[in-house]
Amino acid sequence: MNLALAVLVLVTLERLAELWLARRNTERLIARGGMEVAPEHYPLIVALHAAWLGGLWWLGWDQTVHFGWLAVFVGLQFLRAWVLATLGKRWTTRIIIVPGEALVRAGPYRFLSHPNYAVVIGEIAVLPLVFGLPWYALAFSALNALVLVIRIRAENTALASKRARSLR
Structure with missing residues (x-):
């Protein structure tokens, strides 16, 4: 098997x-009285991530791996693990x-409101x-930015509503 x-x-x-x-945690949160907010954009997130990874399989599986980017x-995976933990x-x-x-105000949430999205x-x-695909990176970064505008707006609205309810 090649490195890519x-x-x-x-x-x-x-x-x-x-x-x-995520599915397991979602089920547990719902069982504890949690409510999903703004689910209508979720299929868009799934489609974007599936297309991104699928395209990388199609274009990147046999490319040279650039070790600096790897x-x-x-390093980003360590940050992801910090968010999850x-x-x-x-x-x-x-x-x-x-x-x-x-x-949550601990861990990376001390520094950023949305560290997972970062x-x-x-x-x-x-x-x-990593696979030498800069145009692919640019295209999907632009698409991701559009999706995150929708997502972060929905999340911030939900969190602001939660804060307002907790102040009552």
Whole structure:
């Protein structure tokens, strides 16, 4: 197996594991009274990420791996792990609000409001660069920016509503 193929296999396995974890956590949060907010844009997020990874399989599986960019991508995985560890059972790919729970302000959330999205921005740009695909990185970064505008607006609205309810 060549290195590019190995990287794609590992990233795909990581994404599948994250989807499993997100689904499990979502079910637990809903069981505890959580409510999903703004689910209508979720299929767009799934489609974007599936197209991004699928396209990388199509274009990148036999490319030369650029080790500098691979190191950056590995660094992003450590940041992703920090986000997941900080949120624990509250991490999901959906926007779930659980009444009565305080917002997380530990870990990377001390520094950024949306550290997971910062990691995703980096991943969508950097992984194509690992395979020498700068135009692919640019195209999907632009598409991701459009999706994140929708997503972050919805999440911020939900979180502002949660804060307002907790102040009453």
